[in-house]
Amino acid sequence: MRIIVCVKQVPDTTEVRIDPKTNTLIREGVESILNPYDQFALEEALRLKAERVDVKVTVLSMGPPQARKVLLKSLALGADEAVLLSDRAFAGSDTWATSIALSGAVKEMGDADIIFCGLQAIDGDTAQVGPEMAQLLDIPQLTYAERVSLTHDLKVRVEQQMEDGSRVLESETPVLVTCVPPPSFVPKVPPMPGILKTKSKPYKVWDSKKIGADPSDLGLQGSPTRVRRTYSPPPRGEVTIIPGDAREASRSLARILMDRNIVGGVD
Numbered sequence: 001m002r003i004i005v006c007v008k009q010v011p012d013t014t015e016v017r018i019d020p021k022t023n024t025l026i027r028e029g030v031e032s033i034l035n036p037y038d039q040f041a042l043e044e045a046l047r048l049k050a051e052r053v054d055v056k057v058t059v060l061s062m063g064p065p066q067a068r069k070v071l072l073k074s075l076a077l078g079a080d081e082a083v084l085l086s087d088r089a090f091a092g093s094d095t096w097a098t099s100i101a102l103s104g105a106v107k108e109m110g111d112a113d114i115i116f117c118g119l120q121a122i123d124g125d126t127a128q129v130g131p132e133m134a135q136l137l138d139i140p141q142l143t144y145a146e147r148v149s150l151t152h153d154l155k156v157r158v159e160q161q162m163e164d165g166s167r168v169l170e171s172e173t174p175v176l177v178t179c180v181p182p183p184s185f186v187p188k189v190p191p192m193p194g195i196l197k198t199k200s201k202p203y204k205v206w207d208s209k210k211i212g213a214d215p216s217d218l219g220l221q222g223s224p225t226r227v228r229r230t231y232s233p234p235p236r237g238e239v240t241i242i243p244g245d246a247r248e249a250s251r252s253l254a255r256i257l258m259d260r261n262i263v264g265g266v267d
């Protein structure tokens, strides 16, 4: 069985600031990390691999050469091989052009049974790439997967997160699964033996010719969407920070709300 996990390098959004003049992200000096949703997807894939002997896990990323860092981390966590799509032809891709490139690479690999994506990337945040890839590959998709398993007859079963609970869905392979980590998810740190093994694992860099895509479908040329303007919403007035532990702070908050006649006088 072959599993492909799409992993994206993203800026650590806890560190990102907006340039007030240009209203664009200040990326300089901001650490890049493996998109947390993708690390969860990878860990689900590696768990399936641990349960069966005949599973090969390939990690796939599209990005500049620096994206190597997240692929090496994925190899150190246990993936078997890595493919980086890196070429000027991919620059400026919107979600559609990104999906064309990634699904082109999946087709080039040829024999994927499960394609894992994160539900969304924490920078772009569109959650479009997984479903678009499923459409382009003409395969079913299981979205919002919190837990993934294989049935005895090798169907893919997921627990799908819903607003008011969860439900269990199954699909034949090939299938694309988008993953969402449960609140309790703590990403693993690559173990030292895993880090040492990365050097012996295949690491390939593919350009646009390798995936046989039409150049007019890639990059800015192939992107039907354009970002016309980005801006930060204006501040919404003064903020009062209420100090103290939860009990103390909630009493203070209740007092403030009562003083302003927003709630009635129960102490």
Ligand SMILES: Cc1cc2nc3c(=O)[nH]c(=O)nc-3n(C[C@H](O)[C@H](O)[C@H](O)COP(=O)(O)OP(=O)(O)OC[C@H]3O[C@@H](n4cnc5c(N)ncnc54)[C@H](O)[C@@H]3O)c2cc1C
Residues within 6 Å of the ligand: 006, 007, 008, 009, 035, 037, 038, 060, 061, 062, 063, 091, 092, 093, 094, 095, 096, 098, 102, 116, 117, 118, 119, 120, 121, 122, 123, 124, 125, 126, 127, 128, 129, 130, 223, 225, 226, 227
């Ligand atoms: C007009 C336009 C121009 C753009 N130009 C640029 C640009 O020049 N440079 C730039 O960095 N961004 C650019 N972007 C942003 C870029 O389109 C998105 O980063 C990309 O399409 C992925 O979308 P997303 O981040 O919303 O992913 P989502 O759809 O939220 O991601 C879902 C999942 O898809 C997979 N995935 C997504 N992207 C990748 C990837 N690259 N590699 C592997 N897996 C992936 C991951 O598993 C991820 O969890 C541009 C966007 C637009 C609209």
